[in-house]
Amino acid sequence: MGYSGTSVPDTASLSPQKMVAELVQIADYISHVRGEIAALRANEITRDRIPMAHEELGNVLAATAGATNTIMESAEAMLALPDDADYRANVEAQIYTIFEACAFQDITGQRISKVVEALRHLELRLARFATAVRARDDAGLDPAEAARKERAERLILNGPQSKGPATAQDDIDALFA
Template sequence: MTEIDTARLTATLAEVKQQLEFIQSEIASIRHPMATEDRLNAASLELDAIVQATEKATNGILGLAEKIADEAGKVPGAEKISELAEELFTECAFQDITGQRVAKVITTLTFVDERIGTIIDLFGDEFNNVPVPENGPADADSNLLNGPQLNKPGVSQSDIDAMFG
């Protein structure tokens, strides 16, 4: 090998090493094996909570619509109220469609998380030397109110209601 070839090979290898370190850093910002939070898993849990809350609200709306329809049936000439209650039943179909679409997003997040896990495994112990990121998308709104919580301590709805009561 000539001296020129050796220099070019060394430069190319240095560039490849730099790119691998960048890839490791980017993957670590998404999911580091030493991190306390798995952001993709947290996103999946948040989406699942949306589906559950939407389903609960929809069931409540449907229950009220059923009561309205029952009461309207007891009042002569209240056919329009019964028709509106039936329309409300139909409109609540959004929840099923929303749940299906969110389930597709959760499946995609799980797929991405598995691929990231495979990449982390390929790097092996070397990946443990990549620093655990301190801040990122999960911390971007930390200065805001915490909003709905996923099994974490937070302000309850009754506490909020008491502030305005």
């Protein structure tokens, strides 16, 4: 469906029918690109999805900071408890407070899922547009594919350990001993 011309054809060497066919092909390509630009729904992305992602990540930061402070305060309170007859009951009360503070993980997981979904929509729309206009970076690579490869490499290097050979925890502990 796309226009395959990379330069303006020499109109002197084209017959009127070929010129018309070339112009129709260019018009079809422009129409297709306009459709892909409309499908990006840039206003929706900037109005709804990006601000929502920003707000959700801010809420994640606030929730994790609050939970961390609660856990630290409980741990400090446990360290300051007098060793008396009520010691066990006081420690248990602080441990329950810590358990409650750890519930932030579920809430932050839900919020992060929303952000991931918003970013996935953005990535899909941009990849569709880049494909439609045959966008390439300076090295001639599809930018969406290059970004996915770079992200995958970064996650492997800095993210959770993939299945396969890993350093045993005992070896790591021995290294720091």
